[in-house]
Amino acid sequence: MKKILLLILLISFNACKGTAQNDKQETFPVSKTDAEWKAELSPEEFQVLRREATERPFSSALLDNKQEGTYVCAACQNPLFKSNTKFDSGTGWPSFYDYIEGNVAFGSDNKLGYTRSEEHCANCGGHLGHVFNDGPKPTGKRHCINGVALRFVPSN
Numbered sequence: 680m681k682k683i684l685l686l687i688l689l690i691s692f693n694a695c696k697g698t699a700q701n702d703k704q705e706t707f708p709v710s711k712t713d714a715e716w717k718a719e720l721s722p723e724e725f726q727v728l729r730r731e732a733t734e735r736p737f738s739s740a741l742l743d744n745k746q747e748g749t750y751v752c753a754a755c756q757n758p759l760f761k762s763n764t765k766f767d768s769g770t771g772w773p774s775f776y777d778y779i780e781g782n783v784a785f786g787s788d789n790k791l792g793y794t795r796s797e798e799h800c801a802n803c804g805g806h807l808g809h810v811f812n813d814g815p816k817p818t819g820k821r822h823c824i825n826g827v828a829l830r831f832v833p834s835n
Contacts, residue, residue, distance in 0.1 A: 709755045709803040720754060727825045728754050728805035731788070731797075736771025739826020748833040750775075756830065757782050757802035760822070768814070768821055773829065775822040776814045783822075785810065798822060 711719075716729050726732035741750070750760040750773070759782055760775040768774035784801040787794050788809075798807045807828045814821035 705804075707800075707802060707804040711803075716754070721827075723827050724753050727827050728752075728800075728803075728807075731790075731806040733808075734772075734825045734827045738771075739773060741773050741826040741829055741831055742771070744773075744831055746831070746833050748831055749779075750824075750829045750831055752800040752803060752805055752807075753828050753830050754805040755800060755803040757800050758832075759783055759800065759807065759829070760824070762831075762834075766815055768823065770821075770823055772808065772823045773826050774814070775824065776816075776818045776820055778822055783807070798824070800828075 713729065717725055720728060723734065727734055744762075744765075747762050749758045749762065750765075751758050758779050760778055764775045764777040766774055766776060778798075782801050784799055784804075786797045786799065788797045789795075796810045798810050799805055800807060805828060806825075808822065808824040811821045811823060812819060
C-alpha cells in the first residue's frame with residue numbers, strides 16, 4: 680500500500696510540474712552579456728527588454744504615432760510590427776493586431792498568478808510585452824507592447 684501511495688504521489692508531483700515557463704527559447708542569434716546590453720540600452724530599456732519590466736502606461740511617445748513605417752526592436756533593430764497593424768486599444772501601450780512572422784517569439788509567464796502569453800524578440804530575446812485574445816479582426820489578437828522596447832522606422 681505504501682508503494683502505491685508513493686507511486687501516486689510521484690505521478691501527481693510530476694503531473695503538476697508546469698512547462699509553461701520553459702516555452703521561451705534560451706538562445707538567440709544576437710546574444711550579449713548584461714554588461715554589453717547595459718552599455719547599449721538606456722536604464723529603462725534594459726529593465727524592460729532584459730529584465731521583463733513594464734513601462735508606465737501612457738508614457739510612450741510611440742503610443743499616438745500614426746506615421747507609416749515599421750516598429751523594430753530597440754535592442755537589435757529586428758523588424759517586429761508594421762504600422763498598418765497598429766490600433767488604439769485604450770490600454771496605454773502601443774498595440775498591434777498582428778506581427779511580422781518569424782521575428783516575434785512567444786513564451787509564458789506566471790508573474791501575476793495566472794498564465795499570460797509573453798512576447799519577445801526572436802532575434803535577441805528582448806521582452807516586448809504580452810499578447811491577449813481581445814483584439815480586433817482579422818486576428819482577434821492584441822499585442823500589448825512596451826513602447827520603450829520599440830523604435831519606429833518611417834517608410835521612405
